[in-house]
Amino acid sequence: MSRDETSRDEDFETGLARALRRTAGEFPPPAPDLVRRSVGRGRRKRLFAAVRTTAAAAAVVAAGGGLLAVGPLGGHGDGTPERLRTGTQARVTGQPSSPKPAPPSGAEMIRTLTALLPPGGTVSAATGRDTQTGPGILWPMAQLTYTTARGSTALDVTLTRPTPGIPADQESQGGCLPVQVRPYDRCTTEKLPGGAVLTTVQSFTYPNRDTGQKRWYAVLTTADGAEVTVQEFAGGGEKEASGPADPLLSLAELSAIVRSPRWESALAALPTPPRAPDTGREGVPGDRMTRVLKSHLPRGGTVSDVNAGDGLVQLVHDDGHGRTMVEADAQYDMADALAGHMGCAGVAGDCRSETLGDGTRVKTVRGRSEKGGSAQVWQVDVLYPDGRRVVAREVNSYAEAGPVTRPRPALSLELLRGIALDKAFFTG
Secondary structure: OOHHHHHHHHHHHHHHHHOOOOOOOOOOOOOHHHHHHHHHHOHHHHHHHHHHHHHHHOOOOOOOOOOEEOOOHHHOOOOOOOOOOOOOOOOOOOOOOOOOOOOOOHHHHHHHHHHOOOOOOEEEEEEEEOOEEOOOEEOOEEEEEEEEOOEEEEEEEEEEOOOOOOOHHHHOOOOOOOOOOOOOOEEEEEEOOOOOEEEEEEEEOOOOOOOOOEEEEEEEEOOOOOEEEEEEEEOOOOOOOOOOOOOOOOHHHHHHHHOOHHHHHHHHHOOOOOOOOOOOOOOOOHHHHHHHHHHHOOOOOEEEEEEEEOOEEEEEEEOOOOEEEEEEEEEOOOOOOOOOOOOOOOOOOEEEEEEOOOOOEEEEEEEEOOOOOOOEEEEEEEEOOOOOEEEEEEEOOOOOOOOOOOOOOOOOHHHHHHHHOOOHHHHO
């Protein structure tokens, strides 16, 4: 399989995993709007995979003919990195009437990233992509391999500007992803003077594992939403190594790269994406989803790690005997999408399907996690005759890909069924 094919498969797989959906053979397919929301919540990995997916279409630029000697970090003689002025929108100095400069090219991205690397190493396999506009926008990026006597690490950097009409939490690469989605991430955020936010993450190439190749990244989100994102893979390119070694650049060095003012003019020159089209009906508000789900939880337990958005809420419930991830998902207009999928034919695990007196379909499944671990997943799927759908599910861990924290999920199937049949998700 080619690198581009692998990236496309990974992009799709990650989007579904971020929504914690089942395989098509085991559970009903998600609605198109759920996939959109899933991609939003899986925003960082989507961006990084997209960088590689579109690499074939990128302008490939040789960085100085192969190997480059790298100058001092930030270009200063004392190695002290500069800091991006993050309190206001990045702008190009000059007269207000000056025309907006051209967006950065792939070659410029390579040169800037190379200049910001620590001294004493060499750069190879450098490629870059120009900013490309059209029906959509391909953001400028650069990727390269940085090598020292201690080994190699692969890095890439991407600049982006937010799309009007899309909520920041669905598009921004900054911020920490929920523990239910990334159980092994070590993530921190820091608000900088002027309103910018710095996110740093220590993770793994395969986010559902706590072993294998390490992947670290840093994101600088300016006050107006523009972002500089740099990531690195220990030992070489993505999936090209599997050992436990740390990447060569520390989180502090990655942070210095994204905070460098060298990106300022490039960010200012980025085009503004066209406004996202109105998708029509709004989803069930996240605050309502959270309120209704919490109303069903047994008293005496604790709730943490609430992750809520339109139509979806996830949280971790601890009854004192181990943590359970509980999720509720509410959707409209799902009758056609679920036609033929509310029965138990071909479903692995313990499945029961029934039709209530008013025509409501109820499907209950108990099975193993699709993530390959030993976690149990219990789910009740309700489809009303008018196409409204509610899915309630739980896992005997704080994340489906996380370690098992108790012998079975905390909520009984009867209670889970009561959650899924609660029409207050749509009217509360």
